Amino acid sequence: MGKAVVLTPDNLSELRDALKQATPKSKILAGGTDLVMAIHKNRINPDILIDLSGVKELKYIKLEDNHLHIGAMATFTQIKESESVRKHALCLAESAVLVGSNQIRNAGTIGGNIGNASPAGDTIPALMALEARARIMNSSGQVEEKDLNEIITGSGKTSLGCDQVITEIIIPVLGDAYRSTFAKLGSRTAVTIARLNIALVMKYDDTANTISDVRVGLGAIGVKAFRDRRVEGILNGRKADEHLAEVFAEELSVTVQMAIPGRYSLPYKKEAIKGLARDAWRQLFSRLVI
Ligand SMILES: Cc1cc2nc3c(=O)[nH]c(=O)nc-3n(C[C@H](O)[C@H](O)[C@H](O)COP(=O)(O)OP(=O)(O)OC[C@H]3O[C@@H](n4cnc5c(N)ncnc54)[C@H](O)[C@@H]3O)c2cc1C
Structure with a gap:
């Protein structure tokens, strides 16, 4: 960390100027919960760190135009x-609740995640699962919106250029008929990274x-999180009964099988996902009389 030049913009205009100096070896520094550890472990050796902590314009949550x-x-x-x-994107709030420890939740940011x-x-x-898009700004101040699948290209890899920064996440508000939830494998108290996680959104x-407009987001199965369109198709239009909960669990297990064939974690994950699926389903429907 000693060798890196640290730029500390105080606002978006200074951030644009800082981005002009960035090279492919430069890094954006947000809460630092991942990055500082990576630097200390010598996994990376950035020439410039652009510290966002002073850019107060990037720390907000607001509801506008139904988004x-x-x-x-914004921190976890x-x-x-x-x-x-909580009201409009409950699965996101639930995912933040289950992150790491208090310290990590206080420092870690959504942009950093x-x-x-x-x-x-x-x-x-x-x-x-919420069909969120991220707003990205470059050093000239140009802004574009991309979905997460375009931004995240692999494990630890993004399509962001060195002069680009995520400034905002935009989430269409779920209507009153929608339910959403998040479930993660592992204890609520342990400071560990999830090895399986599910976000479930649907109209009831x-x-x-x-149920309809079912959206299933899966993490820690393969190199990047993804939407399981196959399982979504199987669930759409069906009666939300116990039988369907089992179909959901079994079909997610098939997804795991297809996503990580031959991987050492496959036997464990294809069983574990069933329990996680049942947890998510129960959370989603516990408020309902089925
Ligand atoms: C003990 C521990 C427990 C953890 N537990 C969890 C957990 O339960 N769940 C979980 O999801 N994560 C967990 N993490 C990982 C980490 O806390 C999260 O990934 C967090 O969201 C990172 O955010 P940050 O603000 O600290 O990012 P940083 O560490 O500052 O940055 C992370 C990466 O994102 C880039 N970056 C940051 N902000 C932006 C931006 N605005 N635009 C473009 N690029 C950007 C940085 O350049 C860097 O490559 C844990 C980490 C630790 C150390």
């Missing part, structure tokens, strides 16, 4: 405590007891 707008520097603690997030691109990053399956018709 949640979350600044990249802010996200889990936000009334708006995406930028880190860990296959086990907790907010990522939730954001994918309580008269017909049917």
Whole structure:
């Protein structure tokens, strides 16, 4: 860390100037929970660190035009405590609750969770299931929006250029008929990275007891989180009964089998996902009479 030049912009305009100096060896520094450890372990040796902690314009959560707008520097603690997030994107709040420890939740940011691109990053399956998009700014101040699948290209890899920074996450608000939840394998207290996580979003018709617009985000299965369109197709339009809960569990197990064939963790994960699927289903429907 000693050799890196640390730039400390105080606002977006200074951030743009800082990005102009960035090289492929430079790094954005948010909460530092991943990055500082990577530097200490000599896994990376950046020439320039662009520290976002002074850019207060990136630390907000607001509801506007039927969308949640979350600044990249919003922490897990802010996200889990936000009334708006709990009301309109519950699975994201639940994913933030289950992150690491208090210290990590207080320092770690949503922008850093995406930028880190860990296959086990907790907010990522939730954001994918919520059909979130990220706003990205470059050194000229140009802004573009991308979905997470475009940004995260592999384990620890993103498509972001060295002069680009995630500034905001935009999430379409779920309507009243929607339910969402997040489940993760592992204890709530242990400071560990999830080895399996699921975000589940769906529209529930309580008269017909049917579900539609089902969205399943999966993490820690393969190199990056993904939406399981196959399982979504199987669930769409069906009655939300105990039988379907079992179909969900069994089909997710098939997904694991297809995603990581031959991997040493396969026998464990294809069983573990069933329990996690049942947990998620129970959480989602515990408020309902089926
Ligand atoms: C003990 C411990 C426990 C943890 N537990 C969990 C857990 O349970 N769940 C989980 O998901 N994660 C966990 N993590 C990982 C980490 O806390 C998260 O990934 C966190 O979101 C990282 O955010 P940060 O602000 O600290 O990012 P940083 O460490 O500052 O940055 C991480 C990466 O993202 C890039 N980056 C940061 N912000 C931006 C931005 N705005 N635009 C573009 N790139 C950016 C950085 O350049 C860097 O490559 C844990 C980490 C530790 C050390």
